[in-house]
Amino acid sequence: KAFLEMDGEYEKFRDLRRVIDRCRDHIEAMTDQRFSYEGVREGRKVTKLRFEVWYESSIQGILPLSDTQFAIEEMQAASELISVGYTQNAYEAVQTYGVREIHAVVAEVRQAIKAGRNGAKPIYNPGGFTATRLKERADLANTKAALAEVVVLPPEEPTANVAGLAEVLVSLFETYRREAAALIWEEFNEDDRARFLSSLEARLDRFQADLLQKFGWSGKSFEMLRNRVLLEDHGERIRDLRRFVADEGLFAEHPEAVRDDILKLAEAKLA
Known part of the structure; x- marks a missing residue:
């Protein structure tokens, strides 16, 4: 929650699971660490989380690694996409839109999420918002290029x-x-x-x-x-x-x- 700047939010277990699942996607994409978890109940309320952590010999996460592998900056860009809830193929997004564009959109999404917590229109689906902004900016750039021609x-x-x-x-x-x-x-x-x-x-x-x-x-x-x-x-x-x-x-x-x-x-x- 701290990594995603969500301290003080998602106090209920069903909501917190979304944050944990997003972090798990991020960790599994970038490392060989794996984990599962479950809620421990006291009565009807979940009061603890039990984690099981293990390691695999090779990374097989969301980001498929080719023989040449990603450049470091490309991996970081894909990681940033995952961190804001992007649920589509982050590898393909980096290849399609480029590292610089990914950084720009992620910064925009994080600003919109922060503004939503401060009274502006909340962003209920950051992943969908991110996908839309990537496509919107790409369409705008393509049409500007057409104008120039x-x-x-x-x-x-x-x-x-x-x-x-x-x-x-x-x-x-x-x-x-x-x-x-x-x-x-x-x-x-x-x-x-x-x-x-x-x-x-x-x-x-x-x-x-x-x-x-x-x-x-x-x-x-x-x-x-x-x-x-x-x-x-x-x-x-x-x-x-x-x-x-x-x-x-x-x-x-x-x-x-x-x-x-x-x-x-x-x-x-x-x-």
């Missing part, structure tokens, strides 16, 4: 150039909104999600509700509807198009008049 046409053909940039901006902004809605959903606990689904069902006509219920409130149609309602209900957390462009520093290389034309055309496409 848009050919700047000569002055006599400004309309075609503005149209191409506006198309890319619309794609970038829609990706941002989709990922923002997914991030809000990841932050919901089970009670939040149950309340949201009840509220959503009340907004639908009988046919729509029956159809979504038939498919278990899942699938692409449900996700599109869920995201739209989440964005409507949590609009204060979502940047508008102009704020988004300013924050991300998009089109800074273009004159102000051209930037304004791009924004107006993109706004029209999104309307």
Whole structure:
């Protein structure tokens, strides 16, 4: 708990188990130490924990070690992912996103967890939050790269150039909104999600509700509807198009008049 900066939390055994299990994943990934544990009860209350510790001759944890092995910094990055509850393959994440990006996202997640303990919106699923932020940042970087590749046409053909940039901006902004809605959903606990689904069902006509219920409130149609309602209900957390462009520093290389034309055309496409 101290390692995860969670002193004073998870006093109940069923909650503390989550912390212990996360630490076990971390230890087994990085060392040849293994352990199991069980709660010792006095009456109905767990008052002690009994641990059994042993060692294996080779490491066979979450991080598969190749013949060349990880570089030290890559192992540390994977370890950091595990420490914030990332439950997917940490090895693949490091290979996909890179060490520097892993460090940046883990720092962001830890800050969000700390802010949640100090009165901000709590992060109920740090692992899911981490996965979402990794993907969101990667999508943003990819779309920025696409923006950079848009050919700047000569002055006599400004309309075609503005149209191409506006198309890319619309794609970038829609990706941002989709990922923002997914991030809000990841932050919901089970009670939040149950309340949201009840509220959503009340907004639908009988046919729509029956159809979504038939498919278990899942699938692409449900996700599109869920995201739209989440964005409507949590609009204060979502940047508008102009704020988004300013924050991300998009089109800074273009004159102000051209930037304004791009924004107006993109706004029209999104309307």
